[in-house]
Amino acid sequence: MKRLLFSLTLLGSAWASAQSATPPDAGLGDAAAATAAAAAATTGASSAPAAPVQPKKIDPRLFDSALQDYFTGNPRYAAPKLFEYTENLPSTDENYAWAQFFLAKSLIELNLRHAGAVYLARIARERTNPAVLPKALEELQKLTDLPHDELMIDEQIFGALDLGFLPEEVAGYAHYQQGLVDLRVGNERWATTHFSKLPETSPEASRAKYAMLVTRLRSSKKELPKEMIDEFFELAKDEKLTQDARNDAMLAVARLRYELGDYKGALAAYDLVKLPDLDPGRATLYLEEAWTRYQLGQIHAAMGILTTLDAPSFRDEFQPDKYLLKALVYRDLCHYLPAKRAAKELTRKYADSLEAVREREDLTRDARLLRAASARGGTRRAKRFFDSLEREGENLGRYAGTFGDRLFGYLTRLYDLSRAESLRVYNERLADSVRVEADRLLRSSEQVRLMEYEVGLKLYERVKRGSKLVALIQEEELKDDEVAFKFVNEYWNDELRDYRFSLKSRCIEETAR
Amino acid sequence: MYRPLILLCLLLGAPALAQLEDLENPGTVSAVQQRAYRMQHELNLSVGVLPLDAFYKGLYAQVGYTAHFTDTFAWQIGRAAYSYAAKTGLREQLERDFGVLPTAFDEVQFFFGSDLMWKPFYGKFSVLNRWVLHGEAFFMLGASLFKFTNVWRPGVNVGGGGRVFLNQYVSLRLDVTNNVVIPIGGGSVALTNVMTITLGLGINFGATE
Numbered sequence: 001m002k003r004l005l006f007s008l009t010l011l012g013s014a015w016a017s018a019q020s021a022t023p024p025d026a027g028l029g030d031a032a033a034a035t036a037a038a039a040a041a042t043t044g045a046s047s048a049p050a051a052p053v054q055p056k057k058i059d060p061r062l063f064d065s066a067l068q069d070y071f072t073g074n075p076r077y078a079a080p081k082l083f084e085y086t087e088n089l090p091s092t093d094e095n096y097a098w099a100q101f102f103l104a105k106s107l108i109e110l111n112l113r114h115a116g117a118v119y120l121a122r123i124a125r126e127r128t129n130p131a132v133l134p135k136a137l138e139e140l141q142k143l144t145d146l147p148h149d150e151l152m153i154d155e156q157i158f159g160a161l162d163l164g165f166l167p168e169e170v171a172g173y174a175h176y177q178q179g180l181v182d183l184r185v186g187n188e189r190w191a192t193t194h195f196s197k198l199p200e201t202s203p204e205a206s207r208a209k210y211a212m213l214v215t216r217l218r219s220s221k222k223e224l225p226k227e228m229i230d231e232f233f234e235l236a237k238d239e240k241l242t243q244d245a246r247n248d249a250m251l252a253v254a255r256l257r258y259e260l261g262d263y264k265g266a267l268a269a270y271d272l273v274k275l276p277d278l279d280p281g282r283a284t285l286y287l288e289e290a291w292t293r294y295q296l297g298q299i300h301a302a303m304g305i306l307t308t309l310d311a312p313s314f315r316d317e318f319q320p321d322k323y324l325l326k327a328l329v330y331r332d333l334c335h336y337l338p339a340k341r342a343a344k345e346l347t348r349k350y351a352d353s354l355e356a357v358r359e360r361e362d363l364t365r366d367a368r369l370l371r372a373a374s375a376r377g378g379t380r381r382a383k384r385f386f387d388s389l390e391r392e393g394e395n396l397g398r399y400a401g402t403f404g405d406r407l408f409g410y411l412t413r414l415y416d417l418s419r420a421e422s423l424r425v426y427n428e429r430l431a432d433s434v435r436v437e438a439d440r441l442l443r444s445s446e447q448v449r450l451m452e453y454e455v456g457l458k459l460y461e462r463v464k465r466g467s468k469l470v471a472l473i474q475e476e477e478l479k480d481d482e483v484a485f486k487f488v489n490e491y492w493n494d495e496l497r498d499y500r501f502s503l504k505s506r507c508i509e510e511t512a513r
Numbered sequence: 514m515y516r517p518l519i520l521l522c523l524l525l526g527a528p529a530l531a532q533l534e535d536l537e538n539p540g541t542v543s544a545v546q547q548r549a550y551r552m553q554h555e556l557n558l559s560v561g562v563l564p565l566d567a568f569y570k571g572l573y574a575q576v577g578y579t580a581h582f583t584d585t586f587a588w589q590i591g592r593a594a595y596s597y598a599a600k601t602g603l604r605e606q607l608e609r610d611f612g613v614l615p616t617a618f619d620e621v622q623f624f625f626g627s628d629l630m631w632k633p634f635y636g637k638f639s640v641l642n643r644w645v646l647h648g649e650a651f652f653m654l655g656a657s658l659f660k661f662t663n664v665w666r667p668g669v670n671v672g673g674g675g676r677v678f679l680n681q682y683v684s685l686r687l688d689v690t691n692n693v694v695i696p697i698g699g700g701s702v703a704l705t706n707v708m709t710i711t712l713g714l715g716i717n718f719g720a721t722e
Contacts, residue, residue, distance in 0.1 A: 483547075495546065498546045
């Protein structure tokens with residue numbers, strides 16, 4: 001009993017010494033780094049209690065020297081000086097927040113964006129200098145264009161800012177983020193309040209409209225409101241949005257029209273999706289367009305698009321429907337053996353994944369499912385953030401010499417912990433996404449089995465004497481202003497949307513579609 | 514003895530193999546695209562060289578107009594060129610060492626012409642696997658009228674050329690033709706060949722796309 005009490009006392013004192021060993025500001029608002037320091041201290045506690053670190057006396061000229069380094073293009077020399085400055089001066093010092101700001105800028109310029117974001121976030125939380133705050137927020141906003149810590153920047157900073165004092169541009173972005181947070185928790189009314197404060201001409205206003213529409217679409221369970229299509233269509237023409245966002249809006253139009261059975265309208269919307277020159281585009285776009293064309297009876301064009309999906313750019317895409325559609329096209333042209341083969345291709349290609357699903361194995365270990373799940377919205381963002389932390393963590397090693405032990409040690413701990421947290425978030429999201437992909441695969445596999453059965457029946461169907469070939473599905477003729485380049489297994493990015501398949505129907509009267 | 518038989522058996526298998534491939538992946542695939550560039554009224558500004566004559570090399574500037582009736586057929590309605598003759602070393606030597614008079618050399622001073630163009634080839638090519646350029650190649654058949662130093666002579670020309678489209682309005686065009694000049698006047702009795710190599714900018718007006 002005594003021994004237990006003694007060890008508890010030891011642990012307690014170790015924790016206390018860890019608290020004092022933590023540099024005065026290094027742990028401020030950064031629980032992760034503090035925990036790491038405490039853990040490090042705890043392990044060494046049994047040998048000797050750590051002495052409290054006394055703040056060094058800092059020459060005020062250090063700040064000027066650091067700024068000179070920064071403005072002469074030497075952020076790697078500016079960073080350790082600014083770190084030393086912020087570590088040894090109280091937060092009430094007039095240059096404290098500026099030192100944090102330029103430390104953040106230096107780190108960002110050295111491609112240590114996450115570390116820079118941590119310092120900018122700290123400025124936003126501490127608010128020691130009102131002059132620095134808007135600048136820090138502007139920098140943070142810029143960082144959101146790249147993979148970033150969504151919890152720290154979007155939710156804890158922009159999602160929780162007091163908006164009264166901010167310049168218009170930053171306030172707009174903060175309103176947008178706070179509206180998004182409200183939407184995410186299902187509070188549309190509050191979100192609308194935030195979004196209504198956005199200037200109508202701002203890009204955030206358009207993005208907010210898009211977010212609102214998507215949320216409403218998700219909540220409308222059965223009936224699809226038709227006016228929503230027009231609203232998405234308007235957004236797709238909104239020049240304030242990025243081309244990607246406009247394309248997303250146009251895809252939404254196409255999908256809604258498809259759901260309503262307006263295949264021609266859907267096809268027109270797919271045609272309006274603009275890709276940059278020689279951009280391969282997205283596999284989902286092609287597959288959806290192929291289904292739309294199939295529904296319109298343009299089966300040769302649909303099959304042409306499926307050729308696109310075999311391009312190297314999409315070889316790793318998870319599109320089990322592709323094989324089903326291919327089988328359907330061959331079946332409709334009464335080429336039953338190729339139809340059967342196309343259907344079997346799915347079970348052959350995804351055999352390992354299907355086996356993993358049936359055996360109830362850990363699906364995240366299946367390479368195909370993992371890749372597919374990692375490409376989904378939130379999981380993809382989490383993966384990209386984790387990868388960026390990995391890269392930045394490796395990049396940090398280059399500055400071990402110039403940064404000095406304290407800054408380097410601090411940043412190493414910061415990156416280790418952030419990486420661990422981002423990996424946790426990624427794994428959490430992955431577990432959900434991988435299940436969705438596995439469901440998709442299973443559904444396709446079931447449909448393919450049905451198809452195989454149907455095609456098997458057709459294969460052995462008796463042909464009556466005197467039956468004639470009928471060509472109900474006509475191939476489109478080449479027009480005067482068109483040119484045809486025969487496909488010989490060489491994919492050209494500018495042709496990916498233009499492949500057309502040519503195959504004569506072998507259907508006879510009875511079995512023609 | 515058995516060798517021809519074995520060879521025959523092997524050859525007989527080839528069509529079967531081809532059929533198997535066709536059975537497995539029936540159908541063909543083509544990329545069908547709208548023609549990216551179509552010509553209509555073309556104003557052509559070019560420079561060229563007459564490289565064949567041993568006594569001088571003609572450097573000329575040319576203006577032309579071409580009407581493109583379809584994507585495969587066009588008529589270069591008119592072209593006019595003015596040539597500057599750059600003497601070769603041989604001619605200088607003849608004049609200097611052998612006292613040959615400069616008037617003894619018949620030089621092309623300017624010429625006019627008209628050509629029919631047949632453009633069966635249209636295609637594209639990749640540049641450094643980063644850009645795609647479109648182009649066409651064509652054949653030409655036409656007639657020219659040459660003004661030599663002392664005499665006018667007609668000629669018939671055949672040739673070919675190519676065009677690379679820079680954008681909808683501007684293209685780079687290279688023509689190479691050989692003119693068979695008919696010996697009329699000036700005491701000449703033999704057919705002569707005047708080759709032209711022309712590089713120019715084609716400016717396109719009124720194309721629908």
